[in-house]
Amino acid sequence: MDTAVVSVRWLLRASGRDVAEKNRLCPTNRLPDVPLDWVRGKLTEMAADRSWSKEPDIANWLERSRLNVQRGVRERRDDPDVREALAHYVECVGPGVARLMSLLSDAVDGHSG
Numbered sequence: 001m002d003t004a005v006v007s008v009r010w011l012l013r014a015s016g017r018d019v020a021e022k023n024r025l026c027p028t029n030r031l032p033d034v035p036l037d038w039v040r041g042k043l044t045e046m047a048a049d050r051s052w053s054k055e056p057d058i059a060n061w062l063e064r065s066r067l068n069v070q071r072g073v074r075e076r077r078d079d080p081d082v083r084e085a086l087a088h089y090v091e092c093v094g095p096g097v098a099r100l101m102s103l104l105s106d107a108v109d110g111h112s113g
Contacts, residue, residue: 004067005045008052011061025051025058036107039100046097 005026012022029044030037052058062068076082 002045004062004065004069005048007065007067008058008062011058015057025055036104039103039107043097043100043104 009026012025015022017025025048027044027048029041029048032038032041052062063071063074065071073082073086077086
């Protein structure tokens with residue numbers, strides 16, 4: 001399990017949020033046993049990351065945390081190399097998620113994994 005994820009869970013414990021809100025922000029994401037579990041896990045992880053980015057306390061904590069591999073991107077967003085990398089990410093993330101969803105749908109329709 002990613003160290004930043006574990007840390008966010010502890011941050012949420014101290015946040016005063018109710019159980020439903022904590023569960024929304026940290027959905028269950030089991031370790032993979034079969035290849036399809038990786039697809040499910042990646043989609044869950046990306047949805048959690050998106051949710052965290054919309055919560056000011058979590059987003060601010062992650063921006064300061066050495067455990068977050070993306071820390072510092074916001075403060076460097078005017079750097080041309082960072083802008084180029086972010087543009088590439090934005091260009092690719094939608095099709096990537098769509099492909100993951102397609103793989104999951106095909107597998108569920110075919111009753112695998």
